[in-house]
Amino acid sequence: MRALLAGLCYFACVAIGASFLGASIIGVFTLQATKQKITPAKKRQKVAICLSALIAVVYIVQSTLFVSDNLRNRQDFHPQRMVVYHLLQSLTWATLFLSLLDSTAPQWGPFTSAWTTALMIEFLITVLSVLTGSKADKPRCISLALQCARIVLLVLLSALGFSIILTRKETASEDETQPLIPAQSDSETASHTGVDRSYHGTEVDVESDPAENDSKDEPDDEDSESAEFWGEERKKKIKQEGGWTKYLKEYMIFLPYIWPTDRKFQLYFVVLGANILAERALNVLYPRQFGIVIDKLYESASTGHIPWKDVAILGLLRLLTSGSSGLSVLNQMLETRLENWSYQKLNGAAFDHVMGLSMSFHDGKDSGEVIRAVEQAGSINSLLRTVVLDTSPVLLDLVIASWYLTFLLDAYAVVIVVFVGLSFIFVTHYITAVLKKSRRESAVNSRAESRMLYEMVSNWATVSYFNRRKYEQAQLAQTIKNATLATQWNNDVGLFLFAAQELCQVFGRFLVTILAAYRIAYGVIPVGNFVAIESYWDTITWPLWTLGHSYRRLASDLIDAERLLELFKKRSEIQDGPLTLSDAPGAGKIEFSKVFFGYHKGRNVLENFSFAAEPGQTIALVGETGSGKSTTLKILMRFYDVTSGSITIDGHDLREFTVHSLREMFGFVPQNAALFNTSILENVRYGRLEASDEEVYEACRAAAIHERIVSFPQGYSTKVGERGVKVSGGELQRIAIARVMLKNPSIVLLDEATSALDTHTESKIQEALKNLTAGRTTIVIAHRLSTVTSADQILVVDKGNIVERGSHKELLLLGGRYVGLWEKQTMVSPRSETVTDEETEEGNLSRSMI
Numbered sequence: 001m002r003a004l005l006a007g008l009c010y011f012a013c014v015a016i017g018a019s020f021l022g023a024s025i026i027g028v029f030t031l032q033a034t035k036q037k038i039t040p041a042k043k044r045q046k047v048a049i050c051l052s053a054l055i056a057v058v059y060i061v062q063s064t065l066f067v068s069d070n071l072r073n074r075q076d077f078h079p080q081r082m083v084v085y086h087l088l089q090s091l092t093w094a095t096l097f098l099s100l101l102d103s104t105a106p107q108w109g110p111f112t113s114a115w116t117t118a119l120m121i122e123f124l125i126t127v128l129s130v131l132t133g134s135k136a137d138k139p140r141c142i143s144l145a146l147q148c149a150r151i152v153l154l155v156l157l158s159a160l161g162f163s164i165i166l167t168r169k170e171t172a173s174e175d176e177t178q179p180l181i182p183a184q185s186d187s188e189t190a191s192h193t194g195v196d197r198s199y200h201g202t203e204v205d206v207e208s209d210p211a212e213n214d215s216k217d218e219p220d221d222e223d224s225e226s227a228e229f230w231g232e233e234r235k236k237k238i239k240q241e242g243g244w245t246k247y248l249k250e251y252m253i254f255l256p257y258i259w260p261t262d263r264k265f266q267l268y269f270v271v272l273g274a275n276i277l278a279e280r281a282l283n284v285l286y287p288r289q290f291g292i293v294i295d296k297l298y299e300s301a302s303t304g305h306i307p308w309k310d311v312a313i314l315g316l317l318r319l320l321t322s323g324s325s326g327l328s329v330l331n332q333m334l335e336t337r338l339e340n341w342s343y344q345k346l347n348g349a350a351f352d353h354v355m356g357l358s359m360s361f362h363d364g365k366d367s368g369e370v371i372r373a374v375e376q377a378g379s380i381n382s383l384l385r386t387v388v389l390d391t392s393p394v395l396l397d398l399v400i401a402s403w404y405l406t407f408l409l410d411a412y413a414v415v416i417v418v419f420v421g422l423s424f425i426f427v428t429h430y431i432t433a434v435l436k437k438s439r440r441e442s443a444v445n446s447r448a449e450s451r452m453l454y455e456m457v458s459n460w461a462t463v464s465y466f467n468r469r470k471y472e473q474a475q476l477a478q479t480i481k482n483a484t485l486a487t488q489w490n491n492d493v494g495l496f497l498f499a500a501q502e503l504c505q506v507f508g509r510f511l512v513t514i515l516a517a518y519r520i521a522y523g524v525i526p527v528g529n530f531v532a533i534e535s536y537w538d539t540i541t542w543p544l545w546t547l548g549h550s551y552r553r554l555a556s557d558l559i560d561a562e563r564l565l566e567l568f569k570k571r572s573e574i575q576d577g578p579l580t581l582s583d584a585p586g587a588g589k590i591e592f593s594k595v596f597f598g599y600h601k602g603r604n605v606l607e608n609f610s611f612a613a614e615p616g617q618t619i620a621l622v623g624e625t626g627s628g629k630s631t632t633l634k635i636l637m638r639f640y641d642v643t644s645g646s647i648t649i650d651g652h653d654l655r656e657f658t659v660h661s662l663r664e665m666f667g668f669v670p671q672n673a674a675l676f677n678t679s680i681l682e683n684v685r686y687g688r689l690e691a692s693d694e695e696v697y698e699a700c701r702a703a704a705i706h707e708r709i710v711s712f713p714q715g716y717s718t719k720v721g722e723r724g725v726k727v728s729g730g731e732l733q734r735i736a737i738a739r740v741m742l743k744n745p746s747i748v749l750l751d752e753a754t755s756a757l758d759t760h761t762e763s764k765i766q767e768a769l770k771n772l773t774a775g776r777t778t779i780v781i782a783h784r785l786s787t788v789t790s791a792d793q794i795l796v797v798d799k800g801n802i803v804e805r806g807s808h809k810e811l812l813l814l815g816g817r818y819v820g821l822w823e824k825q826t827m828v829s830p831r832s833e834t835v836t837d838e839e840t841e842e843g844n845l846s847r848s849m850i
């Protein structure tokens with residue numbers, strides 16, 4: 001019975017801590033709804049704070065009574081286990097009280113679990129201490145009264161906790177019923193990248209319903225994209241949704257990129273784990289051996305005897321524990337390999353994910369910001385080191401340290417370590433809150449700095465045309481100043497934190513020294529133990545430093561990773577269908593049927609849009625600017641999905657195809673084709689990656705650009721410059737056509753492919769286009785009507801509607817809007833045009849690109 005009592009006394013705070021932690025972990029891993037009505041819980045939170053404070057005070061009063069009694073009597077008047085129990089409980093309850101006070105939306109489950117555990121332990125200890133029969137353990141009147149008062153308070157507190165849990169209003173939203181880690185899909189992309197688009201890729205925020213999304217559209221401007229915005233959003237979320245567990249839950253989507261799937265890397269993890277355990281053992285063995293050597297030397301002083309064996313063991317242990325030649329070298333090598341693996345996987349996944357997001361995402365984002373977010377893969381990666389490699393071994397260290405200190409000194413030393421540990425954690429927690437803010441500011445400012453630099457360098461030409469170098473310089477200087485000031489403040493807060501942490505551990509060391517001196521003076525422990533404690537002290541406090549450091553690093557990594565998390569939570573609106581190219585190797589018949597589409601709700605860009613293009617036919621879209629012509633091509637290539645109606649290719653709805661297969665069918669020549677800053681050869685080969693050099697030359701010949709390319713000093717190896725600035729507009733356009741020719745698509749889409757060119761170049765390109773479109777279904781957008789007179793069907797588009805349709809001749813005879821457009825461009829009366837239409841067609845044919 002006495003052993004049970006002692007066990008309860010010494011391990012009470014461990015049991016309470018474990019029950020709190022256990023309930024928190026269950027909260028993270030189960031899909032509990034965490035949203036709750038805050039208002040009624042707020043009142044009860046205040047009551048809970050008061051009750052916790054009262055319990056802490058009762059423990060502190062009783063501990064003070066015990067310690068003063070023992071000090072007065074210069075012996076253990078009260079048994080050590082009871083004193084240790086009360087001291088540890090004072091610290092535990094002070095911690096619970098401060099945590100509750102600090103929490104805006106407490107996790108009631110973990111708190112209630114801790115309170116109930118404490119109640120059961122307190123009850124058992126009271127009963128056992130009365131029943132044990134030992135005079136020492138029997139509580140005196142005042143102690144018994146205090147213990148009973150605590151039991152009453154604990155019953156009230158536990159009942160309050162249960163009442164809050166049972167009566168809170170749960171408002172689970174859809175996202176809360178989604179799995180934390182999505183099952184890997186077998187989709188085409190996932191199989192080669194490891195990214196599960198079915199979950200990760202949400203362009204619609206999976207957190208919110210469509211209504212919320214609309215409202216979120218508003219802050220989707222430059223401000224909203226700043227780190228500050230994400231940080232504030234998250235802070236709000238932490239408050240609203242029930243605390244940090246919910247926050248951390250979101251980061252679970254990165255788990256597949258941190259835990260290796262490769263056997264070799266899993267083996268690294270196992271070896272690393274074993275190595276970490278070996279290090280823990282060495283941490284104890286070295287100071288222990290040091291103490292033994294001191295005691296042996298003390299005994300053999302002036303005898304001429306040297307304890308060689310003990311000294312040799314000490315030397316070996318020193319070698320194994322040394323930083324640069326011991327076990328830590330192996331640790332570092334394994335850690336680096338694991339981190340590199342995770343970095344590669346995460347970066348690849350982030351890139352693939354961003355590239356897989358639809359046009360509405362990319363149109364609305366600043367590409368510099370998106371690149372920064374992808375680059376944050378490193379910060380997620382370092383979570384591996386922080387959580388798995390830094391924090392877990394350190395927790396083990398703390399348990400070992402407690403046991404070893406009890407062995408070297410006594411249980412009071414553990415109370416001192418717990419006190420130092422808790423004050424260290426609180427100091428770290430409170431100062432880190434300030435540090436987090438300053439770090440976020442510093443991050444926002446440095447992002448602003450690099451964004452500005454990127455903007456200026458990429459807009460170099462505009463800055464020079466308007467002679468605004470000085471102005472831009474001043475702007476940049478201000479941004480750099482803001483960034484450096486923010487970094488400076490961040491550094492200052494960091495230094496203050498270090499100082500406060502150092503103070504905690506120095507104070508603890510001082511207390512332990514006093515305790516050891518006291519015990520040595522009364523002959524309780526040998527001097528060697530004091531030396532061992534001194535040498536072990538750094539091993540005790542190192543875990544605290546590591547925890548503090550990990551906590552700060554975790555906080556900063558989480559902030560940096562917020563953007564990446566937001567990216568990963570976007571799901572592409574465009575989802576794959578089941579069909580691939582081989583399932584539907586069609587001829588290229590396109591049919592738009594009653595298509596409605598708008599970029600924003602309530603504003604249609606295309607309305608009741610219906611037309612059909614038979615295989616091999618050419619359809620021209622003409623009309624005023626902004627009428628929806630380019631939009632037609634975008635929805636045909638599925639950069640967006642139609643709002644209603646359908647688009648079919650060879651009888652299959654576009655949505656039935658995988659996006660990859662669908663886009664393989666098209667060859668698109670845009671108005672402003674962009675090239676990569678590589679050689680012409682590589683740019684053309686981009687159309688079909690496996691094409692031979694000869695096939696590339698052939699495509700260039702067909703695009704009437706081969707002769708020009710070979711006349712360049714470096715021929716096909718000529719670098720085209722960023723976005724193709726080193727080649728002329730006409731050359732660039734023909735390279736773009738050659739690229740599409742090499743691709744050999746079944747459907748060709750031309751978006752004003754020649755509008756920016758002079759007539760001489762245009763006629764050259766038209767030849768190339770004739771080759772490109774021959775025998776292929778073609779949709780062409782043209783402002784110059786003369787280039788589309790031979791199209792099988794011309795659609796006149798106005799405000800998203802097809803207002804006229806027919807061949808050039810039919811439309812001229814119709815005398816409607818097309819005639820108006822034609823007259824404006826040719827200044828020829830339609831009558832004379834129709835009279836001599838044979839001639840006209842011939843004349844235009846040479847100019848026509850179709």
Ligand SMILES: Nc1ncnc2c1ncn2[C@@H]1O[C@H](COP(=O)(O)OP(=O)(O)OP(=O)(O)O)[C@@H](O)[C@H]1O
Binds near residue numbers: 626
């Ligand atoms: N990404 C977008 N987000 C929101 N609105 C858009 C977007 N792209 C185009 N629009 C709007 O849709 C309408 C149709 O644009 P579209 O580019 O299809 O016209 P267009 O007929 O091709 O014009 P142009 O001949 O000048 O190229 C315009 O009012 C335009 O402002």
